[in-house]
Amino acid sequence: MPVHHRPAPPPPPLSPAEQAAAAADAARLLAPLLPEPLDHVxxxxxxxxxxxxxxxxxxxxxxxxxxxxxxxxxxxxxxxxxxxxxxxxxxxxxxxxxxxxxxxxxxxxxxxxxxxxxxxxxxxHGQLRVGAASAYVRCDDDTLLGEILADRRAAGLGLRRLAPTVLAARTDPAGLLEGLRAMGFAPAAESAEGDVLITRADARRTPPRSAPEPVPDGPPVPDDTLLTAAIRAVRAGDLASTVPHRTPAGDRATGGGLPRTGAAETLATLQAAVLTGEALWIGYVNAEGAASQRVIAPVRVEGGFVTAYDHTADEVRTYPLHRITGVAELADDAD
Incomplete structure (x- = not known):
C-alpha cells in the first residue's frame, strides 16, 4: 500500500526581535564574502x-x-x-x-x-522664488499696506508682503475683498491684465408668467352630484313659493310677495314655532340686499339669531333676526 506523508506544518512567524537577529547573523556570515565599502571616490x-x-x-x-x-x-x-x-x-x-x-x-x-x-x-540658485498665492493686494501707498498687515483683523486673510507695494494672500479674491471691506477699506477687484473689474448689479426681473390653462368650448358637462343639487334647489324653491301660508292681519307684502311684520311679532312667532315645531314662511334680505322667501323650521332663537332647518336650502342655517322682513304661519292645508 502506498504511504502518504503529511506535509510538515509551516514554521511559526518570527517576532521583530527574532527577525533583527536573523538579519544580523546573515550580514555577519556574508561580510567575509563581500568587498569592504569604500569611503572615497x-x-x-x-x-x-x-x-x-x-x-x-x-x-x-x-x-x-x-x-x-x-x-x-x-x-x-x-x-x-x-x-x-x-x-x-x-x-x-x-x-x-x-x-x-x-x-x-x-x-x-x-x-x-x-x-x-x-x-x-x-x-x-534661489534668485527667483516660486510660491502659491490665491490672491494679492497692490497699492502705491506702502504705508497703507503696512497698516493692513498690522491690523489683527487681517490675520485670517494670510497676508504677507512680497514687495513694498504688493501683498499676497492665502484666501481667494472674493474672500479677500469681503475681508478688506469688513475692515473698513474700499478695495476694487482687477483682472489678470490689471484692469478694474466693473460688476453690474443683478437685475431683478419679474418671473415669467405661466400660460393660462385653455378654456374648453362651452360649459362643462355636469356630473351626477351637480345635477342632484340642482334638482333639490328647484324643488325647494317651488316649495317656498307655492306653499300655502297665512297672511297676518295688517301685513303689508312687498313687491316680491315677502311678508312684513314688526320685530316683536317676528320674534314672538319664531319663539312659538320653536316650541310647537311648526314650519314658518319668512322673508329674508341678505347682505347684498337680495330678497328671498324661505320655508324654515325654527330650532333655537337666541342672541339675535334664529337657527332653523331651511327647506329651501335643505340644510340647517342661522339667520340674523334683523334681516328677516316678516314671518307667516303656513296654512293648515300645507301638509
Missing part, C-alpha cells in the same frame, strides 16, 4: 567621479543626490551636471557644504571645473 577633470567599489551608505546617498549615475560595473561612474548640483542645493546643502564634502571624500584634488560649476549654480 576619484574626481576627474571631465566632471565625473569614479567609485572603484561599493561606497559606504552616507557617501553613496549624498553622492547620488549631487551627481547622476552614468554607468555601473566593477566601478560606478557619476557625472556632475548643473541639474544635479541644483538638486543638492534644493535638498538644503550649501556651496560650502558641497566643497567640503568633495574635498573630504576624494583621493584626487577637486578639479577646478567642478568648483566653478558648484559656485556658478549656487550663485544663481
Amino acid at each position: 576619484l574626481l576627474q577633470a571631465d566632471l565625473t567621479a569614479v567609485a572603484p567599489g561599493p561606497l559606504q551608505r552616507p557617501l553613496a546617498d549624498l553622492l547620488g543626490v549631487l551627481a547622476d549615475v552614468e554607468s555601473k560595473g566593477g566601478a560606478t561612474v557619476y557625472r556632475f551636471t548643473p541639474g544635479s548640483v541644483r538638486r543638492a542645493l534644493d535638498a538644503g546643502r550649501t556651496a560650502a557644504d558641497l566643497h567640503a564634502f568633495l574635498a573630504a571624500h576624494s583621493r584626487t584634488p577637486v578639479p577646478q571645473p567642478l568648483t566653478y560649476l558648484i559656485d556658478d549654480v549656487a550663485r544663481r
